[in-house]
Amino acid sequence: MGIVLLTLWFRMFGRWGKRKLTERILGRPPVDPPPPVKTFVDFVAVIHRHFRPRMVKLPVFTDIDLRNLKTPVLAIVGARDVLLDSAQTKRRLERHSPNVQVVYLPDAGHLIANQTLGILEFMQAQIREDGEMAGRGATTAEAGITLKATSSRSLSPPA
Numbered sequence: 001m002g003i004v005l006l007t008l009w010f011r012m013f014g015r016w017g018k019r020k021l022t023e024r025i026l027g028r029p030p031v032d033p034p035p036p037v038k039t040f041v042d043f044v045a046v047i048h049r050h051f052r053p054r055m056v057k058l059p060v061f062t063d064i065d066l067r068n069l070k071t072p073v074l075a076i077v078g079a080r081d082v083l084l085d086s087a088q089t090k091r092r093l094e095r096h097s098p099n100v101q102v103v104y105l106p107d108a109g110h111l112i113a114n115q116t117l118g119i120l121e122f123m124q125a126q127i128r129e130d131g132e133m134a135g136r137g138a139t140t141a142e143a144g145i146t147l148k149a150t151s152s153r154s155l156s157p158p159a
Contacts (some may be wrong), residue, residue: 006082022048025082026111058084066096072129073100074122076115078108 006024010017023029029041075093077086086104093100103118 018048025109027109063092063096066092067098069097069099071099072122072126073097074103074119075100076103076105076112076118078110078112079104079106080109083110 007021010021010024013020026044030037033041073093075089077084077089079086090102090104093102101122103115105112
């Protein structure tokens with residue numbers, strides 16, 4: 001069932017339906033979370049209480065746009081994302097983007113967690129390359145860094 005129909009279905013059931021829809025999209029909240037996780041879960045609940053979903057189709061980069069990306073891109077996508085087609089995103093990025101690393105998380109949905117270390121490693125690698133390019137006389141634009149986090153890509157997933 002598509003997400004639009006699923007949303008309409010769950011909305012008929014009031015608060016319970018909204019809670020179930022949120023669980024479907026973000027996953028079940030932990031039963032007895034540590035304080036920082038509880039704070040995050042509460043924060044997400046506040047966001048969703050006031051959230052107005054996008055009612056128009058998401059813009060999609062063309063294949064030419066992807067081929068023209070000059071800066072490194074890290075895309076992290078979850079295979080179980082019910083909002084975005086992560087498998088298609090992964091395929092398109094790997095096929096058309098020369099400077100992309102895709103981390104594809106088979107057990108993740110739309111909410112991507114515990115990726116700080118991988119993102120940090122990616123950024124540090126770009127900074128090292130930036131320094132090497134600067135040493136060869138490259139301009140800042142040629143040594144630019146782009147970070148894009150969606151739902152999963154080509155760094156190795158956590159064990």
